[in-house]
Amino acid sequence: MLDRRRLPVVKPPFEDVVTRHGPTVLRVCRAVVGPSDAEDAWSETFLAALRAYPELPATANVEAWLVTIAHRKAVDQGRARGRRPVPVGELPERAATRAEPDAALWAALAALPPGQRQAVAYHHLGGLPYREVAAILGNSEAAARRSAADGVAALRRALTSVEVLW
Amino acid sequence: MTEPVALDRLHARLVAEADAAGLVDVAYRTIDSPVGPLLLAGTDAGLVRVAFESLGFDAVLATLAERISPRVLHAPRRLDAVARELEEYFSGRRRVFDVPVDLRLAAGFRRTVLEHLPEVPFGEVASYGGVAGLSGNPRAVRAVGTACGTNPVPIVVPCHRVVRSDGALGGYLGGVEAKRTLLALEGASVR
Numbered sequence: 001m002l003d004r005r006r007l008p009v010v011k012p013p014f015e016d017v018v019t020r021h022g023p024t025v026l027r028v029c030r031a032v033v034g035p036s037d038a039e040d041a042w043s044e045t046f047l048a049a050l051r052a053y054p055e056l057p058a059t060a061n062v063e064a065w066l067v068t069i070a071h072r073k074a075v076d077q078g079r080a081r082g083r084r085p086v087p088v089g090e091l092p093e094r095a096a097t098r099a100e101p102d103a104a105l106w107a108a109l110a111a112l113p114p115g116q117r118q119a120v121a122y123h124h125l126g127g128l129p130y131r132e133v134a135a136i137l138g139n140s141e142a143a144a145r146r147s148a149a150d151g152v153a154a155l156r157r158a159l160t161s162v163e164v165l166w
Numbered sequence: 167m168t169e170p171v172a173l174d175r176l177h178a179r180l181v182a183e184a185d186a187a188g189l190v191d192v193a194y195r196t197i198d199s200p201v202g203p204l205l206l207a208g209t210d211a212g213l214v215r216v217a218f219e220s221l222g223f224d225a226v227l228a229t230l231a232e233r234i235s236p237r238v239l240h241a242p243r244r245l246d247a248v249a250r251e252l253e254e255y256f257s258g259r260r261r262v263f264d265v266p267v268d269l270r271l272a273a274g275f276r277r278t279v280l281e282h283l284p285e286v287p288f289g290e291v292a293s294y295g296g297v298a299g300l301s302g303n304p305r306a307v308r309a310v311g312t313a314c315g316t317n318p319v320p321i322v323v324p325c326h327r328v329v330r331s332d333g334a335l336g337g338y339l340g341g342v343e344a345k346r347t348l349l350a351l352e353g354a355s356v357r
Contacts, residue, residue: 013192013231013238018180023171039176046180050189053236 009147015052017062022046024126025066031109031121032074041077045070055088064132067122074118108158115139116151123148181241193244194227200256200351201344206245209234211247212266216231216319218340233271254320256351261288263322267347271318275306279313286327291350293331315339321348329356 022042029041048069056065109117115137122133123144134144184190194207205223207215207230214234217226231238242249254260262284272280279306282300286292292300294310301310313331314325319341326348330336335356338345349356 010228010232014236015194015227015238015240018177018239022176026172026176039172039179042176043179043183046176047183047187047189050180050184050239051187133198144339166274 011053011056011058014053017049017053017066018046020067021063024063025070027125028067028070029074030106031125032070032079032118032164034110035106037077041070041073044076047072056115061132063126064128064136067126067128067132068136071122078114104159105155106158108155111158112151112154116154117148119144119147119157120151124152177240181239181243184196184237184239185241185244188237188315190241190244191237192230193239193241194230195240195242195245195249196223197252199251199252201321201340201347204252205246206252207238208245208248209268209270211268211270213245213319213322214271218320218323218344220341250323253318255321258351265322267319267322269319271321272313272316275301275303276313276316278302279310280317280319280323280325283314283317283323283325283327286324286325289354290350291327291354292328294328295331295357297328298345311337327352327354 029038033041120127130141130144134141203219205217279301294307298304298306298310317325326345
């Protein structure tokens with residue numbers, strides 16, 4: 001008998017991908033490149049994803065794929081800006097209008113070394129398992145796990161005076 | 167940490183940039199109409215799909231992704247001309263649609279039937295047999311019924327003007343009530 005669950009998986013309309021993963025990718029971009037450049041990174045990520053989408057295997061982990069693209073875009077943005085892949089420590093004016101914990105969080109994130117910041121973003125905000133994070137960062141699962149743990153510990157130290165939700 | 171406003175703005179920017187780069191293979195939007203909400207979808211070649219809500223818009227979009235391209239985006243502006251013509255039609259100010267139509271979802275004789283349907287004028291009806299004749303195969307009456315029942319662009323390609331030879335309304339892919347509404351709007355006399 002034909003098992004319907006084993007029929008080929010069909011790729012959903014790209015609109016579904018944007019709706020489902022747009023918020024996560026924005027959080028990841030904000031964490032990795034900072035609030036001021038996050039929207040550019042998000043746009044470049046989804047435009048590149050749209051371009052490549054027809055060739056993506058229907059069984060692929062779409063979220064991990066998007067975060068991988070976002071990572072590349074963030075690295076590109078960093079390169080374009082010279083030798084500093086990190087956003088500046090101080091926050092742009094726009095972010096100042098947001099609630100205080102957010103501002104403190106962005107500042108603390110921006111202050112992390114890139115590897116830690118990326119591991120925290122991809123695992124805790126992007127929701128990817130450490131195996132996927134390691135694939136994106138080009139290191140081992142153990143190293144990815146350690147970077148994320150060190151990053152979260154540093155965030156905790158930086159934010160002890162401020163209430164954060166995660 | 168994410169606000170809907172930012173995501174709306176980003177979506178609009180993505181659609182504009184994707185459109186400029188030629189990456190929106192299927193654009194879609196929805197409109198309200200006297201026959202309920204309608205989904206409109208278009209390709210570079212023109213209007214490719216008009217769907218009644220009863221089909222489930224998500225299912226329709228999934229089918230478009232599968233049959234045309236998964237690069238499907240909610241890009242309302244791309245369908246402004248179609249939406250405007252439909253609005254004019256529903257308000258009685260338009261009798262003929264002149265937006266380009268992309269019939270790639272229909273093939274063979276079904277497509278031939280759809281190509282001939284606009285020859286049935288606004289406000290008039292034709293029988294399935296009559297349309298079979300128009301389409302060059304007078305005996306293919308049932309095939310005309312199938313072509314109408316699977317018309318990917320109803321209303322704009324007016325399969326609602328095809329009725330049974332005894333004058334009865336016959337079926338309609340949007341439901342018989344929708345057919346009745348459309349024919350009443352055109353002032354066609356049917357039983």
